[in-house]
Amino acid sequence: MFERAKRVGQLVSSNVESLLDKASDPRKLLLLLRAEIEDNIVSLQGERSRAQRKAERLAEAAKAKAAVAEEWTAKAKVAVDKGREDLARAALLARESDRTLAAELKADAEAAKAELGEIDTAMAELEAKRAEALARLDAMPAPAKAAEKPAAPASRTASRLDGVEAMEKRMDFSAQRQPDLSAADVDAEIARMEQESAIEAEIAAMAGKVRSGGKARGKTRKG
DSSP: OHHHHHHHHHHHHOOHHHHHHHOSSHHHHHHHHHHHHHHHHHHHHHHHHHHHHHHHHHHHHHHHHHHHHHHHHHHHHHHHHTTOHHHHHHHHHHHHHHHHHHHHHHHHHHHHHHHHHHHHHHHHHHHHHHHHHHHHHHHSOOOOHHHHTTHHHHHHHHHIIIIITTOOOOOOSSOOOOOOHHHHHHHHHHHHHHHHHHHHHHHHHHHHHHHHHHHHHHHHHHO
């Protein structure tokens, strides 16, 4: 990805006017530039399709995991009704774990969407640069027939050797998180304790409702 991003950036930022001023054969240079731009556009189209599929897949996975997470709440209530607060506690811990995973999947889906946007921007910029090269080619006088024949195959070969052969598989645009380990450990431990406190409070509330319901039913029978 880094090699491709670098090459695309060079193509987009290239000053065609300046390049032509320095070129011994301006027409050949424009043909090379056009061919390399087109190769990169084709390659980015494949990257775009993969990024779109990835974003859609992650979004669906996040939605499904979030739904599964909320099912644990009902299961915890059933466990409390049966006097199994240990099972209720385990169910709520599982719920929090699934909620965390769902949030991570959602964040990954957003990152994939951002990658898709960056690819679209790069493609649009390359299309503009391609149009510029084509306009300059059209403005140039037609070359002699003898010089015209080797131009197309030479440009294709040179562009592939220069721009396509070294293409690497595109990596995710999202940066890898590298937090300070000691600080992360402290933060994770505090978050775990807060989660346990919240779960204990939720179980207590569930148990209180069960006890209240039982007392109410008992008074009704006596009446």
